[in-house]
Amino acid sequence: MMAIKTEPFVLNIGPVHPSTHGVFRMRATLDGEVIVNLEPVFGYLHRGIEKLAEERTYTGIIPLTDRLDYLASMSNNLAYVLAVEKLAGISIPERAEYLRVIIAELQRIASHLIAVGAFLNDCGAFFTPFLYMFREREKIVDLFEMLSGQRLLYNYMRIGGFTQDIPDEFLPALDKFVKQMPSFIDEYDYLLKENEILLARAKGVGILPKELAINISASGPVLRASGVKWDIRKVDPYSIYDRFEFDIPTGTAGDCYDRYRVRVEEMRQSLRIIRQAMEQLPAGPIRSEVPHLVRPPAGEAYGHIEAPKGELGFYLVSDNSIAPYRCHIRAPSLLNLTALRDMMIGWKIQDAIIIFGSIDITMGEVDR
């Protein structure tokens, strides 16, 4: 009797697929349900932001940075203005520094909420955690709307400070949010932390070993879940992060579950930072004297921050004109994604989806 001839088949996951979080394509070779090879295909959302930046004034680039990681626009703004301030040697008022910290940490919570919600949605929890997380994110978006009038692409930070001071109703609303949020995080933990199915699906799945994580220069929660205590806020404190007390949560195994846990713990730490910053927030100006067209001296600067998804860096080269000669963006999503193949091989399609979800990428940042 002749044996049945079997062969692996190729499944295109994406570019349009509910779980690719944008337009990303994975060309997976499957043996039954098991992934034997995987080829990530990038570039569907390429808009040439780095090249566009060379044609704009330094202030005019800020709206472009909004469109990188559109789920954490404020963090992108912050990384960019820090780089320009470093390049031009601009110092900013105390009040602006504190507000930047508050806003960056709020943005981290908002981004992690989506990351956790989308991850659980990929696990198959039918939109419930996703919508609950969105309910909390909505409050942060409302806060940002008070500041900038926008709800997604804020374009709020400026070189040397902010566009305008915070409105009067901002601090009471922020206070209310900071008081409410811990109980919500506890509630989600109560529902999900020990969920049997979630443990079975995410524990030990998609392990990113410590050495590999360092070698691919992963950063952010992906790196910390692999057990590396690396956070730009601690190892190279920018802004005024050295004035606050907070811990860096790390995982041990580097699996999907650890990445999820690290994000939840980071939300708690962010709330801690916001609470301290609110207590210390001084009065005063929110913007230093900066010329309308910034002309930094010729040279180069690299400004980096701990964005929600990892180390977000802007490398700017100035030729003493009103536009940068070169603007390079170190996008954490792209670098974290480079380990995708190593993490996915040998797992099943369902695991591949949650591994991809647990890395937490935004395609706007990957393709730029």
Add this chain to the structure above:
Amino acid sequence: MAIVDSAPTALGRLETLPSDWPVGFWSHWGVFTVVIIAFVLLMVMGFIWLERRGMGRMQARLGPNRAGPFGLLQPVADAIKVLLKENITPAQGDKIVHWLAPVVVFAPTLMIFAVVPFSDGALLADLNVGILYVVAISSISALGVFMAGWASSNKYSLVGAMRNIAAVVSYEIPLVVAIASVVLLTGSLSMNDIVLAQHIPFILLQPLGFLIFFISGCAEINRSPFDLMEADSELVAGFHIEYSGMRFAMFYLAEYSEAVIISAIITTLFLGGWRGPVLPPWLWFIVKVFIVFFVMVWTRTTLPRVRIDQLMALAWKFLFPLALINLFITGIELLTWPEALPWVMILVNIAITAVLVLLWSKFFKLGWGRVEV
């Protein structure tokens, strides 16, 4: 036996039943066919409404609320919309099989209702092998699902269909063994006799059997957390990804009428069917069916999805051995204390269930994890 009364034989009632009706057997047949089709369609609409509104409430949103009061007419609006859509057959697909698949999935779901009693003797055909007929007919729809997956010429639908076959074949076994322990109690395969025998709902006498049946039933009809065949975050829609218009509506209808059936059978086997005080029997039946379905909606909004190997492991390593043990224990109980008080038996069985489930989940590992390639 104390707990089970001696119900009249199914055959005896079949002869007497049509005489209650003006024109005899054929009018009974005609009336019940119409009643069943109307019942299934109305229940499906009710289920869709309950699921969407219930999920809306559980997910901190409103759910459909535009069409009719409380969005009650939303299923009607959906049906009208979907009927006006174009039917698309994939160019590379097998046209005939693609056309036939929704029918093969939907038709058995109507057929099963022939043996489900709405009231004492109020059923289309009181087959003396009723529950066996249910098991046999419900397996047919798996064939239709595979036809759909194959004929669509789409890799996602093929993977979904293969998952469906694997799940249905595996979960049929604990399902049948759980039914067998109920049949041991009643001594009859007729659905009507099973209801008549339940002075105490069998959920109390057979708690483990109920759990196994409920879980296997959810897996059979692709309800969460076992909805791997149409996993929207992985396979987009699974086997019906290439269906549109009326044919998609047939799958949608079949999905919910399967939910109606599993709820109706759980009601009949474990919750005392149409039995209940004050309210008329048919109303009790509908209320119980809705309660069972509500639990399914609840699990769907609460739980993440399991993986395919975990699905298989749950069937073969957890449910199947427990179902066999349950059958064994039920047999021993019926042999050794045929005159035992039902309340003693309830307490003993609940204790056994708790111990078994706890013990088994301790030394049971879900799935296998990574495969070396």
